[in-house]
Amino acid sequence: MNTTKSDPVKIDLEQLLREGNIIRIKPQGYSMYPLFIPERDEALIQQTDYTDCHRNDVVLYRRDQGILVLHRICRITSDGFYMVGDNQYEVEGPLRQDQIIGKLIAINRNSREFTVGNPFYKFVSSLWLFMLPVRPFCFKLSAFLRKLHHS
Numbered sequence: 001m002n003t004t005k006s007d008p009v010k011i012d013l014e015q016l017l018r019e020g021n022i023i024r025i026k027p028q029g030y031s032m033y034p035l036f037i038p039e040r041d042e043a044l045i046q047q048t049d050y051t052d053c054h055r056n057d058v059v060l061y062r063r064d065q066g067i068l069v070l071h072r073i074c075r076i077t078s079d080g081f082y083m084v085g086d087n088q089y090e091v092e093g094p095l096r097q098d099q100i101i102g103k104l105i106a107i108n109r110n111s112r113e114f115t116v117g118n119p120f121y122k123f124v125s126s127l128w129l130f131m132l133p134v135r136p137f138c139f140k141l142s143a144f145l146r147k148l149h150h151s
Contacts, residue, residue, distance in 0.1 A: 013060075013068070017047035017102050024108070025060075027070050031085030032058070035107070035125070036070075042108035043070060050097035053081065056129050058104035058116070061095055070104070072125070074132060086128060089135040 016023050023045050027036040035058075036043065045060050053059055058072050061083070071083040071092070080094025106115045114121060131138065 014101055022046050030087050032070060033087040035086050043104055044106040044108065045102040046105045048100065048103035050100050053100060053103060056126055059100050060102040061099045062101060072129060074129060084132065089132060
């Protein structure tokens with residue numbers, strides 16, 4: 001089969017991770033905002049074993065429908081992993097351990113890289129996950145303040 005310039009190049013991210021590569025992806029959408037701004041920020045992902053995944057880790061997983069998702073682990077039970085985007089309050093799960101493909105190890109923002117071990121990142125991400133039950137109120141308050149600011 002010949003490929004033309006309009007044909008997208010198919011890259012097997014899972015194979016790259018299995019081979020020990022660290023992959024760089026630009027997350028799409030706003031489910032992980034403000035951690036990731038679409039078209040600007042890059043996530044550096046490394047293969048991981050599900051036993052190395054903990055609450056507050058951001059992991060790359062594949063939904064049963066085939067979509068790759070980058071979300072934060074909000075809890076782990078005997079049923080599986082429960083995930084949530086930083087800009088969401090609805091929890092997804094349980095996910096099976098075989099759905100987890102990789103784990104976020106660093107973020108590249110405006111050509112500056114910082115790891116998930118960065119103390120400021122750890123503090124802010126832990127605080128935001130702790131606030132999961134009040135996120136709906138936070139989102140409504142933010143929308144109200146934006147509306148006030150623009151009127």
